[in-house]
Amino acid sequence: MGAKSAAVVFAQGWPADLLASCPAHDPAQAADVAARVFPDRTCVRVEDDDFLELYPGEDELIVGCYPGVVIVAAQDLGGLEPEEMEQSLIRLVPATTVLHHSMHSVVDWFAYSLWQDGRLVRALSVSPDDGVMTDVGERQPFEVPYWNGEHPWDDEEPDEDPEALPFHPLELGSAVSLAILGFELEGCTSDWRFDPDDLRATRFQLHKAGQPRPRPRREMPPPPPRRPPPRASRWWWPF
Numbered sequence: 001m002g003a004k005s006a007a008v009v010f011a012q013g014w015p016a017d018l019l020a021s022c023p024a025h026d027p028a029q030a031a032d033v034a035a036r037v038f039p040d041r042t043c044v045r046v047e048d049d050d051f052l053e054l055y056p057g058e059d060e061l062i063v064g065c066y067p068g069v070v071i072v073a074a075q076d077l078g079g080l081e082p083e084e085m086e087q088s089l090i091r092l093v094p095a096t097t098v099l100h101h102s103m104h105s106v107v108d109w110f111a112y113s114l115w116q117d118g119r120l121v122r123a124l125s126v127s128p129d130d131g132v133m134t135d136v137g138e139r140q141p142f143e144v145p146y147w148n149g150e151h152p153w154d155d156e157e158p159d160e161d162p163e164a165l166p167f168h169p170l171e172l173g174s175a176v177s178l179a180i181l182g183f184e185l186e187g188c189t190s191d192w193r194f195d196p197d198d199l200r201a202t203r204f205q206l207h208k209a210g211q212p213r214p215r216p217r218r219e220m221p222p223p224p225p226r227r228p229p230p231r232a233s234r235w236w237w238p239f
Helices: 015-019 027-037 082-087 169-181
Strands: 004-012 041-049 058-068 069-073 097-102 109-116 119-127 131-135 200-208
Touching: 004 015, 004 027, 015 069, 015 169, 015 200, 027 058, 027 069, 027 200, 041 058, 082 097, 082 119, 097 169, 109 131, 109 169, 119 169
Parallel strands: none
Antiparallel strands: 004 069, 004 097, 041 200, 058 069, 058 200, 097 109, 109 119, 119 131
C-alpha cells in the first residue's frame, strides 16, 4: 500500500453525507481559509485542481470548500497531536464534526482524531513497530472488525509483526476514510460513496518568512492549431 494523508476535515454534519453529491468548490472561501491555516506563512494560489488530494507536495496546501464541509491538507498537518489541534486548528472553521486523518505508507503508520460538537471522542495512533501509541475514547463501529481480527495481516508481508496489531494500520486508515469521508485513499471503488477525483480544490504554495516569494503559476495559452501538410509531401516539420 502506498497511500498517504495529512488532512483536517471540518463539517456541519457527517462529511460522507455532505460530500456524496460532489458539491461545487468555492475558490474564494478556499483563499480565506488558506490564509488562516498557517498564519506565519504566505499562501500563493497556484491553481484549481480537478481532484481532491489529501497529501500534497512539500510546501503546498490543498483547500477544498464545499457547502457544509472544508478540507485542508498539507504535509505539516500530518504529525499534529490532538492537543496541538485543539490549540490551533480545531476552531479554524465552525463545525460540528472535525476529523484529523494522517497516514504514511513508508512506516505503515496511521493516526486519526475525531471531534464531535467540540469534544474529542476518539484518538488513535498505530504502527507495526510501536503498536498502539495513542488510544483515547471508545472504538468507533467501523474500527471494531479490525480489532476483532476480521482483517488479519497479509501472509505475504513477512517483515511485519502481526502480534503487535491484529490488522494492517493502513487498511484501518482506509476504512476510517471510507466511513467518515465516503472514499478510501486506496481500495475498491465499488464501496465508495463518490469518487474524490470529482471534487475540485485549490492548491496553494506556502512561503516561509525569509524565503523568496514564490510566483503564481501562469496559465499558458493553448498552442495554435497545426496546419495539415501539403498533399504532395510525405514528410513535414510541424514547427
